[in-house]
Amino acid sequence: IPTAGVVGLLPMVTYFFLVVAMYAFLGNFLFALLSRTSVSPKHKSTQALTTIIAAVAGISYFLIQSYYRDMLAELATLADADNRQTLMRESYNAIGQYRYMDWAVTTPLLLLKMVSFLRVKLHEIKRPLAIMLLADFFMILTGYIGEQQVGFDNEVLAGPKLIWGAVSTVGYIIIPFTLYKLWKQYADRALPKEQQAYRLMALTTVTFWGVYPIGYILTVFAIDTNWIHITFSIADLINKVGVGLVAYWAGRETVKYAP
Amino acid sequence: IPTAGVVGLLPMVTYFFLVVAMYAFLGNFLFALLSRTSVSPKHKSTQALTTIIAAVAGISYFLIQSYYRDMLAELATLADADNRQTLMRESYNAIGQYRYMDWAVTTPLLLLKMVSFLRVKLHEIKRPLAIMLLADFFMILTGYIGEQQVGFDNEVLAGPKLIWGAVSTVGYIIIPFTLYKLWKQYADRALPKEQQAYRLMALTTVTFWGVYPIGYILTVFAIDTNWIHITFSIADLINKVGVGLVAYWAGRETVKYAP
Ligand SMILES: CC1=C(/C=C/C(C)=C/C=C/C(C)=C/C=O)C(C)(C)CCC1
Numbered sequence A, B: 001i002p003t004a005g006v007v008g009l010l011p012m013v014t015y016f017f018l019v020v021a022m023y024a025f026l027g028n029f030l031f032a033l034l035s036r037t038s039v040s041p042k043h044k045s046t047q048a049l050t051t052i053i054a055a056v057a058g059i060s061y062f063l064i065q066s067y068y069r070d071m072l073a074e075l076a077t078l079a080d081a082d083n084r085q086t087l088m089r090e091s092y093n094a095i096g097q098y099r100y101m102d103w104a105v106t107t108p109l110l111l112l113k114m115v116s117f118l119r120v121k122l123h124e125i126k127r128p129l130a131i132m133l134l135a136d137f138f139m140i141l142t143g144y145i146g147e148q149q150v151g152f153d154n155e156v157l158a159g160p161k162l163i164w165g166a167v168s169t170v171g172y173i174i175i176p177f178t179l180y181k182l183w184k185q186y187a188d189r190a191l192p193k194e195q196q197a198y199r200l201m202a203l204t205t206v207t208f209w210g211v212y213p214i215g216y217i218l219t220v221f222a223i224d225t226n227w228i229h230i231t232f233s234i235a236d237l238i239n240k241v242g243v244g245l246v247a248y249w250a251g252r253e254t255v256k257y258a259p
């Protein structure tokens, strides 16, 4: 593995964050697995969702950091700073795509986890839930297609990429609207702690989830893509590990009002 | 890893679905494992079947996506569109065969899972069950042999392939007939929720299972085989994860009428 002496500091710090995120998801996975029995019975399946999300994210980061390391090795063979920047930008499109495959599975599960704090039976909200999950998958798939709008040398095709991004945003908008509708309709069934957890988690879909479309747009400009890797890694930790901890605490606080 | 700029969009979307399916089976595996204790005692072994099916499918998709990625790398070295199409068609026969090895184990388990909702002792239905499982294995093995009817350059030999397909179909037809016979004979022993689950699951053998023979036939024509990969991945998710969730819900609903 190269070091900053050869490839520069920022790529090494990026690599650091990618490996740290992988370890954090491993920890998240084990914690969710081992703390299953500390939450109220109703929230055991919530813990199962956290376990699955952490496992998928962990494997995804394993792949991402390993391709990133291969890229670093190639980077070390390039002497010219311009060539290096080109390699990093172009490899970003290849490496970044692994995030979308992760999201295709983990974002629907994150939404299910949020909804599980409302104490509604899933068949009561079949329609809005199905629409939200489909909108979410649509958002990820069209975003992936947009990410693939690159030329033969992996240069981003700005026009098509932004159009696909706009298409994807249609799916995105449906998510917070549906969560808000469900909140207004069913909030009073939940315990105060559960309401608080739902509010906090649903809020991330309009705050920390917003980091991803911003990063998507920034790739169109001449930004150093390592910054996007670092930001996405931190956002992933908040959206997955952070939300997982909120769910755990709320699940533990409600133990005394079982089930 | 290549991107659409080099190999085109459809192969990349195919790769996306293969990796997403792999993650989904990992999630399915963990969920079935962690929710064992939430179903009625009688259906614990059903959850075990779901766990096994998901594990085999997950490993199978790991292999398929990794061979597919190697194929993409080779695709990136070909400049001519015709040559690319040829490589994809020819590699399909090599990569697609891994599905049959998965099916040889998972389809008998899927059938056992369905039957487990009828509340019959297995030795009561020894004969029809054995015939159905043998017919199923016969269907997969002869289908695999049919899939191997290719020339030295991996070109499909249409005639022999279709003949083996017809042979395989004989095994296929036995499956829904047996399931229907068992239903008529034993349905009244099952709880309403179990009847509903059985009906839903047995119906997939004549609906979503039908996708596979159609895909088999289509390989004989000049179709882009990536569409078959995508369709099979979605069908696999419905037939394995979807049916697994149906079994889970039915198993959970019957907890109050234990065992
Ligand atoms: C709107 C939009 C997007 C939204 C992505 C989101 C919202 C991703 C969320 C990911 C999460 C929550 C990961 C979990 O850790 C894309 C696909 C970038 C494409 C451009 C338009």
Ligand SMILES: CC1=C(/C=C/C(C)=C/C=C/C(C)=C/C=O)C(C)(C)CCC1
Pocket (backbone or CB within 6 Å): B103, B106, B107, B110, B139, B140, B142, B143, B144, B146, B164, B165, B166, B168, B169, B172, B209, B210, B212, B213, B216, B235, B236, B237, B239, B240
């Ligand atoms: C009839 C027929 C076939 C049937 C295949 C089936 C029915 C496969 C089912 C697979 C399942 C259910 C997988 C689980 O996810 C073959 C072998 C393609 C060969 C052509 C004739």
